[in-house]
Amino acid sequence: VEETYIMVKPDGVQRGLVGEIISRFEKKGFLLKGLKLFQCPKELAEEHYKDLKGKPFFPKLIDYVTSGPVVCMAWEGVGVVASARKLIGATNPLQAEPGTIRGDLAVQMGRNVVHGSDSPENGKREIALWFKEGELCSWVPIQAPWLRE
Ligand code: GTP
Ligand code: MG
Numbered sequence: 001v002e003e004t005y006i007m008v009k010p011d012g013v014q015r016g017l018v019g020e021i022i023s024r025f026e027k028k029g030f031l032l033k034g035l036k037l038f039q040c041p042k043e044l045a046e047e048h049y050k051d052l053k054g055k056p057f058f059p060k061l062i063d064y065v066t067s068g069p070v071v072c073m074a075w076e077g078v079g080v081v082a083s084a085r086k087l088i089g090a091t092n093p094l095q096a097e098p099g100t101i102r103g104d105l106a107v108q109m110g111r112n113v114v115h116g117s118d119s120p121e122n123g124k125r126e127i128a129l130w131f132k133e134g135e136l137c138s139w140v141p142i143q144a145p146w147l148r149e
Contacts, residue, residue, distance in 0.1 A: 002080050003080065003120075003124060003127055004074075004080045004120075004127075005072070005073070005116075005126035006021075006075055006114065008021050008071035009064065009065060012113035013068060017105055017113060021114055022073070025084065030075045030076065030084070031075065032074070034136045035072070036071070036072050036131075036135065038070055039068070039070075040065055040070055041066070045062045046062055048126065049065070081119060084117075087100060089101055090102065092109045093107050093109070093111075093112050094108075
C-alpha cells in the first residue's frame with residue numbers, strides 16, 4: 001500500500017493550524033496510520049532533508065524545522081503521495097493555488113506550514129525515520145465502503 005509522511009511544521013503548530021491541516025486529509029478520504037506531536041532533534045531534521053544538504057538555505061531550513069514541536073503523520077491510500085502534494089500546493093506559497101494548504105494558509109517558502117513526501121519510496125523512508133513500529137496502527141475505518149467501490 002502507498003503511504004506518505006505528512007508533517008505540520010513548527011509555524012503551523014504555533015499558528016493553530018494543526019486541526020485544519022489534519023482535517024483536509026481526513027475529509028479527502030485517506031487513512032491516518034500514525035500521529036504525534038514531537039520536538040525534532042537536529043540530527044533527524046538533517047537526515048530527513050539530506051537531499052538538500054549543500055543548498056544555501058539548508059542551515060535555515062534545519063533551524064526552522066527544529067524551532068518548535070511538529071505534528072508527524074502517516075497517511076495511507078491509493079495515490080496518496082501525489083494527491084497529498086496537490087492538497088499541499090507548490091513549495092512557494094505565493095505560487096501555490098488557492099484551495100491548497102500553502103495557497104490558503106502561507107506566504108513564504110521558509111514558513112510553508114507543511115511537509116509531504118515526494119515519492120512512494122520517500123514516503124516509506126520518512127515514515128520509518130519518524131515513527132517507531134508500535135506507533136503505527138493498521139485499521140479499517142467504518143466509512144471504507146463509502147470511499148471506494
Ligand atoms: P517539503 O514538503 O517540506 O519537502 O517541501 P517541498 O517538497 O515542496 O520542497 P523541497 O523538498 O524542495 O524543500 C524542502 C523545504 O525547504 C521547503 O518546504 C521549504 O521550507 C525549504 N526551501 C526549499 N527551497 C527553498 C528556498 O529556495 N529558500 C528557502 N528559504 N527555503 C526553501
Ligand atoms: Mg520535499
